[in-house]
Amino acid sequence: MPAPLETCVSDLDCASSSGSSTSDLSGFLTDGEDCARLQPPASASGPPLPARRGAPGIPVTSDTPRTQDDEQERRRRRGRARMRSEALLHSLRRSRRVKANDRERNRMHNLNAALDALRSVLPSFPDDTKLTKIETLRFAYNYIWALAETLRLADQGLTGGGARERLLPPQCAPCLPGPPSPSSDAESWGSGAAPSPCAAAASPLSDPSSPAASEDLTYGPGDPLFSFPGLPKDLLHTTPCFIHYH
């Protein structure tokens, strides 16, 4: 784990930060105030360092003798500079990550809002029953198919007994594909038990062109598209079909 910025940045290079990345560090190190803030106390780093080359009064000449102390000081400077640049890089990555996290959170909130909107237009369940995300999507998928199928049959003229009755058995009309038979319990929904009259007549499963008949889709009689295991069992007896015409 990289050291915190303020423990890494030395007093040597505040004014020399360069490169494109520093433009993104306005919150960290851009002005003299920050540099001054980050400078350790004069007494904090032990004995005073030798005067730098180029500092006032210290002429830079090619024949300046290099002592062992000079080499050690160069190494120390390089080490500090490297730590500083790594700290800056880490801070930059961190700030970008935080922004990306914020965007991602917002994106997921928008997605959830859209899911809530979708729930709100689906046939309603009791207030304390909230469809999960996957249930919402699958239910909506089936719901749309059932409505489209109803329209299609209606467009065919509804001759000879009525397509609506063919689509929806008398014991379930007026309703669209709903949960399993009221006599079945939630467990049987998921166990591949015989579908309810509703499902038998109106479920997409009975129609090869239905979405549920597609091989691309994995849901079936035991799938949450048709079964909502979280639903209270007594609801099954009081709500024979979830989708009602008005």
Next chain:
DNA sequence: TAGGCCATCTGGTCCT
């Protein structure tokens, strides 16, 4: 306690 669901973080990839 195991399993399901969810929110969040994260790094990678693609697009503008």
Next chain:
DNA sequence: AGGACCAGATGGCCTA
């Protein structure tokens, strides 16, 4: 370069 999107990982909460 930066944002959008995606999928994997992780941890919290709830329920059977």
